[in-house]
Amino acid sequence: MNTLHQSFNVHFTYDVFFSDRLFDPTNSTLVDFLKNRHSEGFRKKLLFILDEGVTTSHPDLLEQIKAYFAPVSSVDMVPDLIVIPGGEGSKNDPALVDQLIDAIDRYGIDRHSYVVAIGGGSVLDLVGYVAAISHRGIRHIRIPTTVLSQNDSGIGVKNGVNYRGKKNFLGSFAPPTAVFNDSEFLKTLDDRDWRAGISEAIKVALIKDQPFFEWLETNAEKLAARDLDAMQYLIHRCAELHLNHIASGDPFEMGSSRPLDFGHWSAHKLEQLTDFEIRHGEAVAIGIALDSLYSQRLGWLSEADTNRILNLERTLGFSLFHPALDGDGVLKGLNEFREHLGGQLTIMLLKAIGKGVEVHEMDTELIREVIGILKENEIQPA
Amino acid sequence: MNTLHQSFNVHFTYDVFFSDRLFDPTNSTLVDFLKNRHSEGFRKKLLFILDEGVTTSHPDLLEQIKAYFAPVSSVDMVPDLIVIPGGEGSKNDPALVDQLIDAIDRYGIDRHSYVVAIGGGSVLDLVGYVAAISHRGIRHIRIPTTVLSQNDSGIGVKNGVNYRGKKNFLGSFAPPTAVFNDSEFLKTLDDRDWRAGISEAIKVALIKDQPFFEWLETNAEKLAARDLDAMQYLIHRCAELHLNHIASGDPFEMGSSRPLDFGHWSAHKLEQLTDFEIRHGEAVAIGIALDSLYSQRLGWLSEADTNRILNLERTLGFSLFHPALDGDGVLKGLNEFREHLGGQLTIMLLKAIGKGVEVHEMDTELIREVIGILKENEIQPA
Ligand SMILES: NC(=O)c1ccc[n+]([C@@H]2O[C@H](COP(=O)([O-])OP(=O)(O)OC[C@H]3O[C@@H](n4cnc5c(N)ncnc54)[C@H](O)[C@@H]3O)[C@@H](O)[C@H]2O)c1
Ligand SMILES: NC(=O)c1ccc[n+]([C@@H]2O[C@H](COP(=O)([O-])OP(=O)(O)OC[C@H]3O[C@@H](n4cnc5c(N)ncnc54)[C@H](O)[C@@H]3O)[C@@H](O)[C@H]2O)c1
Ligand SMILES: [Zn+2]
Ligand SMILES: [Zn+2]
Numbered sequence: 001m002n003t004l005h006q007s008f009n010v011h012f013t014y015d016v017f018f019s020d021r022l023f024d025p026t027n028s029t030l031v032d033f034l035k036n037r038h039s040e041g042f043r044k045k046l047l048f049i050l051d052e053g054v055t056t057s058h059p060d061l062l063e064q065i066k067a068y069f070a071p072v073s074s075v076d077m078v079p080d081l082i083v084i085p086g087g088e089g090s091k092n093d094p095a096l097v098d099q100l101i102d103a104i105d106r107y108g109i110d111r112h113s114y115v116v117a118i119g120g121g122s123v124l125d126l127v128g129y130v131a132a133i134s135h136r137g138i139r140h141i142r143i144p145t146t147v148l149s150q151n152d153s154g155i156g157v158k159n160g161v162n163y164r165g166k167k168n169f170l171g172s173f174a175p176p177t178a179v180f181n182d183s184e185f186l187k188t189l190d191d192r193d194w195r196a197g198i199s200e201a202i203k204v205a206l207i208k209d210q211p212f213f214e215w216l217e218t219n220a221e222k223l224a225a226r227d228l229d230a231m232q233y234l235i236h237r238c239a240e241l242h243l244n245h246i247a248s249g250d251p252f253e254m255g256s257s258r259p260l261d262f263g264h265w266s267a268h269k270l271e272q273l274t275d276f277e278i279r280h281g282e283a284v285a286i287g288i289a290l291d292s293l294y295s296q297r298l299g300w301l302s303e304a305d306t307n308r309i310l311n312l313e314r315t316l317g318f319s320l321f322h323p324a325l326d327g328d329g330v331l332k333g334l335n336e337f338r339e340h341l342g343g344q345l346t347i348m349l350l351k352a353i354g355k356g357v358e359v360h361e362m363d364t365e366l367i368r369e370v371i372g373i374l375k376e377n378e379i380q381p382a
Numbered sequence: 383m384n385t386l387h388q389s390f391n392v393h394f395t396y397d398v399f400f401s402d403r404l405f406d407p408t409n410s411t412l413v414d415f416l417k418n419r420h421s422e423g424f425r426k427k428l429l430f431i432l433d434e435g436v437t438t439s440h441p442d443l444l445e446q447i448k449a450y451f452a453p454v455s456s457v458d459m460v461p462d463l464i465v466i467p468g469g470e471g472s473k474n475d476p477a478l479v480d481q482l483i484d485a486i487d488r489y490g491i492d493r494h495s496y497v498v499a500i501g502g503g504s505v506l507d508l509v510g511y512v513a514a515i516s517h518r519g520i521r522h523i524r525i526p527t528t529v530l531s532q533n534d535s536g537i538g539v540k541n542g543v544n545y546r547g548k549k550n551f552l553g554s555f556a557p558p559t560a561v562f563n564d565s566e567f568l569k570t571l572d573d574r575d576w577r578a579g580i581s582e583a584i585k586v587a588l589i590k591d592q593p594f595f596e597w598l599e600t601n602a603e604k605l606a607a608r609d610l611d612a613m614q615y616l617i618h619r620c621a622e623l624h625l626n627h628i629a630s631g632d633p634f635e636m637g638s639s640r641p642l643d644f645g646h647w648s649a650h651k652l653e654q655l656t657d658f659e660i661r662h663g664e665a666v667a668i669g670i671a672l673d674s675l676y677s678q679r680l681g682w683l684s685e686a687d688t689n690r691i692l693n694l695e696r697t698l699g700f701s702l703f704h705p706a707l708d709g710d711g712v713l714k715g716l717n718e719f720r721e722h723l724g725g726q727l728t729i730m731l732l733k734a735i736g737k738g739v740e741v742h743e744m745d746t747e748l749i750r751e752v753i754g755i756l757k758e759n760e761i762q763p764a
Contacts, residue, residue: 001400001618004537006557008629009391018383042724101545101552112638112724133515136540136553137634155386158518163483170483171518172554175388236383247390252519256494342424342494 012251016155016179016239018232022143023064031072033178034114038074046077047109049100049127051119053086054145057188061118075114078107088276090122091161091168100130104138114139114177120146120193121153121280125171128159132174139177145185147197147231148281151238155179157251167268173252181239183232194226195317196281199263201238202312203288207262208245210354212237217308220315256341262348262356263287266325269333273324285318286325286374293370294362295350305353310377321378325371331364394633398537398561398621400614404525405446413454415560416496420456428459429491431482431509433501435468436527439570443500457496460489470658472504473543473550482512486520496521496559502528502575503535503662507553510541514556521559527567529579529613530663533620537561539633549650555634563621565614576608577699578663581645583620584694585670589644590627592736594619599690602697638723644730644738645669648707651715655706667700668707668756675752676744677732687735692759703760707753713746 019029038044048065055061062081069077082103090096109115115138117127124142131140144154160171186194198216205213215237216223222230245260258264267287270278289310296306313320324330338345348356401411420426430447437443444463451459464485466478491497497520499509506524513522526536542553568576580598587595597619598605604612627642640646649669652660671692678688695702706712720727730738 001614003400004398004618004622004625005395006398006537006625006629007393007395008633009393010634011389011391013387013389016386016388018385041726044724105545105548105551108721110722110724111635129515133511133552133554135551136542136555155388160518163487166487169487169517170515172515173518232383236386240386243386243388247388251390252392253493339490340492342426342492344423 012157012175014176014178016181016243018181018183018236020183022180022182022184023061023068025068030180031068033180034072035074042112044075045107045109045113046075046116047103047107047113048078048081048116048118049103049123050081050083050117051086051090051123051145052083054119054185054188055083058185078109080107084123084126086120086123088122088162090126092165094161096126097130097161100127101134104130104134109134109138111135111138114141116141116143118143118145119149120144121149124149124154125159125168126161128174128176129161129171132159132172137174140174142176142179144179144181146189146193147186147235148193148200149197150181150186151197151235152200152242154181155239155242157246165272167272181235183228183235186228186231191226191317192279192282194231195224196279196285198223198234198316199281199285199288199313199318200242201234202309203262203284204238204241204245204260206288206292206309206350206353207259207348207356208241208354209237210352212241213312213353217312220312224316256344256346257358258346259348259356259358262350263291265334265337265347266290266330269330269336270322270324272333273329274322278322278324282318283322285313285316286320286322289313289320289374290367290370291347291349293373294366297366297370298349300357301350301352308353319378321374325374330371331367334362334364334367394539394557396558396560398563398625400563400565400618402564402566404562404564404566405443405450407450412562413450415562416454417456424494426457427489427491427495428457428498429485429489429495430460430463430498430500431485431505432463432465432499433468433472433505433527434465436501436567436570437465440567460491462489466505466508468502468505470504470544472508474547476543478508479512479543482509483516486512486516491516491520493517493520496523498523498525500525500527501531502526503531506531506536507541507550508543510556510558511543511553514541514554519556522556524558524561526561526563528571528575529568529617530575530582531579532563532568533579533617534582534624536563537621537624539628547654549654563617565610565617568610568613573608573699574661574664576613577606578661578667580605580616580698581663581667581670581695581700582624583616584691585644585666586620586623586627586642588670588674588691588732588735589641589730589738590623590736591619592734594623595694595735599694602694606698638726638728639740640728641730641738641740644732645673647716647719647729648672648712651712651718652704652706654715655711656704660704660706664700665704667695667698668702668704671695671702671756672749672752673729673731675755676748679748679752680731682739683732683734690735701760703756707756712753713749716744716746716749 115131131138144150160168163169267283270283295301497513513520526532542550545551649665652665677683
């Protein structure tokens with residue numbers, strides 16, 4: 001009997017809103033969004049799940065949210081707002097997955113309701129995962145509260161949790177229903193988290209957008225001094241570049257190519273080697289330095305441009321070396337990554353600032369040499 | 383700052399192959415498929431997960447699979463073939479989810495490898511779920527072994543497991559990489575499972591394809607007598623109708639409409655009320671009878687056509703009543719379904735054989751009346 005062929009497209013769409021003080025009674029961004037989606041005869045519930053790191057720094061937030069929704073009749077907010085621990089630990093704890101699934105069951109959150117997550121990339125990844133697997137996918141709204149989640153993780157299509165320490169072992173591709181970036185949250189970030197998210201902007205500028213790189217150079221001091229206007233511009237542009245990349249490329253990563261993972265092969269291993277003591281963005285800053293220097297050694301990137309990259313990172317306050325780079329741990333990561341890709345590496349390097357190129361091999365000796373240079377510079381900064 | 387809009391399509395494609403004795407050394411269907419997907423430099427692993435109900439009825443299967451792949455160098459079969467209990471119970475057991483995730487981790491199955499599931503709809507739903515959440519989605523190949531899974535569940539895009547007895551509470555939409563329907567497996571089904579899957583064909587014929595309904599009438603005796611050729615035609619046509627429906631409609635069910643759930647609102651509740659003692663397809667046969675009679679009482683379906691439907695089901699050996707229909711259990715199901723849809727029902731009924739129409743209300747008294755008729759007929763068949 002003849003073979004049957006199946007073929008179809010699924011369309012995904014969502015908006016990323018920029019605002020501040022989302023839950024101020026005079027700010028109608030969120031409630032307008034919900035009202036526009038209201039349809040007669042349907043009741044939609046709203047279940048809030050919040051990052052404890054956020055509620056601690058914004059002690060009035062829970063009351064503000066309740067007050068904000070009190071007069072809103074088009075949705076039914078679940079009165080019990082759920083607060084869970086933030087940071088990478090939240091992705092390591094299977095009990096939290098159970099707790100959230102249980103809440104979705106208990107409060108009768110279905111495919112017409114919304115789960116709203118407020119937090120850093122870790123909490124968003126966890127909640128996004130739970131929403132994606134409950135009832136084969138519940139609508140979820142993300143309110144990212146860190147630089148990294150506002151310019152990268154929170155506006156993308158991936159979620160995930162760790163499994164026995166294996167990063168993002170469980171997860172899925174599930175676009176959000178909407179994202180609301182509220183700049184007010186950024187004020188309470190500690191300096192490490194403020195800085196860490198900037199490396200994703202450097203990364204995407206380096207592979208795609210030379211003028212944005214130049215903007216970063218021009219504004220590096222401001223950013224280092226926690227200028228909120230500069231940061232808002234950075235986040236908007238970085239989010240835009242990420243969104244365009246997702247839409248024009250391979251959104252659910254069915255192929256092997258991951259251009260946005262420039263600087264990430266070593267970063268992922270560094271995070272693991274340091275037991276996640278180092279932030280993702282801090283590790284990426286080191287990974288960018290490593291792969292830029294490597295590109296230079298290949299004769300691709302000029303020495304001047306390489307130094308611009310390293311200097312930008314230093315001005316922003318990043319360390320470009322970590323003791324975990326000593327030994328062969330990171331090189332093992334390269335092999336694991338190759339295996340993970342089914343035997344063939346695909347790694348992004350730089351031909352110029354704003355121009356990435358993929359390679360399928362990296363030279364172990366050259367990597368060692370580059371690590372040596374980073375170490376030397378660290379001891380005696382250039 | 384201005385809102386960013388994200389919008390993209392994801393393309394999904396897969397083939398459904400029809401064959402028999404897939405693992406006969408002379409049958410190259412499966413190995414050809416894998417060879418065509420082979421690419422230089424990549425090693426792909428193959429992890430088999432089998433339904434114990436299948437391996438018990440086909441005691442040589444495991445050895446056949448090993449022998450089949452022994453000479454194949456383009457893939458690396460994991461030598462440890464995993465056998466898990468079949469039937470609905472497999473979807474109720476969270477330990478099985480863990481066991482399979484653990485196997486994926488242990489054997490290093492990544493996004494370039496394949497998980498191959500052989501079994502009934504339950505095992506396929508479980509394995510499909512595990513594959514969908516591991517590494518954000520591993521390629522999975524389905525080899526369905528029941529009528530229902532070959533003509534409906536196994537060729538579609540959904541997976542799922544139960545959570546605290548709640549049917550498919552956890553799951554996702556994840557198209558398979560390919561489906562291989564092997565008619566040989568059908569020979570060992572017990573009569574209930576042989577019959578049960580036929581009701582999905584009646585369902586789809588009733589809402590979409592009058593000639594297919596007539597074919598079912600003509601071939602009902604043969605089907606009841608386990609004629610394999612007739613069953614193969616039925617499966618092929620039913621699978622085709624389901625595939626077309628998925629591709630032309632709303633594959634990931636983002637809206638409220640579920641035309642293919644004709645006869646299913648009461649069926650789902652009946653399964654639950656009987657603690658899954660009744661098969662899904664048996665419950666659907668009753669649900670079809672109920673909604674057909676209801677459509678007749680509305681004056682939509684002629685009495686002659688209604689009787690044709692009930693007679694077809696009887697000829698095939700279906701019972702059209704179950705004691706669990708007594709009492710208000712099923713009516714409660716209607717309310718739960720309404721709630722699940724966010725307050726507004728959408729239910730498919732019949733205007734004619736081959737023509738479904740959606741309604742947003744059902745009359746409780748009329749449902750009671752129809753149940754009364756089914757009960758009376760059962761005691762004293764017409
Ligand atoms: N899904 C994706 O596509 C994607 C992409 C990149 C990174 N990620 C993931 O994102 C995670 C990192 O996210 P992150 O960098 O946002 O850090 P994080 O979520 O781990 O948060 C870091 C710390 O900041 C706290 N915090 C959050 N918001 C705060 C605020 N406004 N004020 C004060 N404290 C606050 C948190 O409680 C936590 O203690 C990693 O798990 C990484 O793998 C995911
Ligand atoms: N994903 C979907 O879109 C979808 C659609 C419809 C139904 N389903 C699900 O499918 C499940 C029902 O699947 P099913 O009807 O295939 O039954 P099943 O998978 O529960 O199997 C029934 C019994 O048959 C045994 N078996 C399987 N193949 C056999 C063979 N060839 N010979 C002998 N015994 C065999 C199994 O071990 C089991 O004991 C339900 O959980 C239902 O919810 C899913
Ligand atoms: Zn990153
Ligand atoms: Zn069904």
